[in-house]
Amino acid sequence: MMAKEICIISGKGGTGKTSLSAAFATLSKKMIVADCDVDAANLYLILQPDNNINQSFISGYKAVLNTSLCNQCNLCAGYCRFEAISISGKGITISEIFCDGCKLCSRVCPHGAIRMIPNDQSKWYSGNYRNGRMVHARLAPGEENSGKLVNIVREYARKVSEQTGWNTIIIDGPPGTGCPVISSLTGTSTAIIVTEPSMSGLHDLKRIAELTRNFKIQTYVVINKYDINPAIVTEISKWCRENNLEVIGNIPFDQSITEAMIHCKSINEWKPDSAAAIEIIKIWDRIQ
Numbered sequence: 001m002m003a004k005e006i007c008i009i010s011g012k013g014g015t016g017k018t019s020l021s022a023a024f025a026t027l028s029k030k031m032i033v034a035d036c037d038v039d040a041a042n043l044y045l046i047l048q049p050d051n052n053i054n055q056s057f058i059s060g061y062k063a064v065l066n067t068s069l070c071n072q073c074n075l076c077a078g079y080c081r082f083e084a085i086s087i088s089g090k091g092i093t094i095s096e097i098f099c100d101g102c103k104l105c106s107r108v109c110p111h112g113a114i115r116m117i118p119n120d121q122s123k124w125y126s127g128n129y130r131n132g133r134m135v136h137a138r139l140a141p142g143e144e145n146s147g148k149l150v151n152i153v154r155e156y157a158r159k160v161s162e163q164t165g166w167n168t169i170i171i172d173g174p175p176g177t178g179c180p181v182i183s184s185l186t187g188t189s190t191a192i193i194v195t196e197p198s199m200s201g202l203h204d205l206k207r208i209a210e211l212t213r214n215f216k217i218q219t220y221v222v223i224n225k226y227d228i229n230p231a232i233v234t235e236i237s238k239w240c241r242e243n244n245l246e247v248i249g250n251i252p253f254d255q256s257i258t259e260a261m262i263h264c265k266s267i268n269e270w271k272p273d274s275a276a277a278i279e280i281i282k283i284w285d286r287i288q
Contacts (some may be wrong), residue, residue: 003032003161003172005154005188006287007217009173009181010195011204013040016224017194019257021172022046022266023280026131028165033129034157035136036150036184037117037174038169044125051127057152059143061101061116063094069113076105076114097142118145124152133160147179153216154184177211185212190287191219195236197229202236209245219245222283226250249283251276 006024010017019098021043026032035043063084070092077085084098085105094105094114106114126133135157140148140211146197157169173184185191191212197203205221212219221240240247254276260270266281268277 003158003167003169004190005169006190006192007036007173007188008172008192008194010175010193011177011185011206011208011210011214012200013175014174015194015196015201016251017175018043018046018172019261020192020194020222020224020251020280021170021281022261023268023277024135024170024284025129026266026269027131027133027281027284030168031132032160032164032166032169033132033134033136033172034153034174036153036180037172038122038137038139038146038149038153038180039174041136041138041283043172044136046261046266047129047131047134047263049125049127049129049136051112051125053124053126055123055124056120057122057137057139057149058118058120059122059139059145059149060119061103062096062099062119063101063103063105063114064117065092065094066113066115067091069111071111071113073281075111078103079108087090093212111159120168122149123213124156125228126156132166133164135160146174146184150174150180150183177207181211185215185217187264190285191217192222193219193245194222194224194288196224197226197232197236199232202232202239205236206239209243210217220248220287221245222249222251223247224251227252237241248286249279251279251283259286 008021084095124137126135134248174180191199256271256278257267262282
């Protein structure tokens with residue numbers, strides 16, 4: 001039986017997406033968690049997995065010049081479409097920032113003075129946490145292809161599901177509507193959009209809801225900190241009704257959520273009798 005993949009996403013950062021993912025991940029045992037927010041991974045700080053897999057991810061390549069072999073013919077600079085190669089009184093220089101890693105310069109250099117080095121500082125991990133297994137990754141600063149790294153995380157989470165027989169995968173997706181979000185959503189059975197009661201929250205909710213609609217994914221909406229702006233909550237709820245999106249939860253503002261994160265706990269572990277924790281349990285029951 002294929003695992004049920006529940007992807008928690010948001011149109012913008014800071015809505016409480018990771019807090020909800022952490023709460024879901026600690027509601028029962030035999031849970032599989034995939035943190036696909038690889039550009040700004042932080043769920044591992046709460047779940048504290050004991051990683052037994054630590055793998056490098058090659059996000060691309062960068063060109064490196066061997067000055068002892070270079071005769072400054074400038075052929076490479078003429079071919080470079082990214083203007084990453086320049087020549088001056090100091091000789092040929094290659095800009096690491098502008099280099100796209102296309103490898104053309106290394107191929108056209110008649111003296112073999114340029115070689116390509118893999119960008120391999122990004123990592124992905126897997127290990128046990130207190131309620132199950134977690135797969136997560138961190139894209140190194142300046143490295144690319146976060147969508148491919150997200151795919152690696154998801155595929156390994158599915159492999160863990162096949163090995164263990166556990167049939168629920170919680171996906172903490174990245175914010176926005178870009179390539180990593182698409183990679184997180186593709187093939188999932190359920191998407192939960194976490195929004196907040198602000199005009200920017202409503203605007204970004206509309207963007208991400210359009211994306212899930214195009215993928216024909218069963219989508220629900222959760223409004224976090226709903227009690228800080230009732231007027232906008234009314235507007236969000238009205239828009240959701242008009243667009244056949246079910247609001248399955250309204251989580252109240254609760255400082256205990258921040259306190260829980262400081263202590264590496266979910267709100268359901270830290271203060272299970274709080275209004276926020278009780279509402280999250282109701283949300284979980286509704287999507288099961």
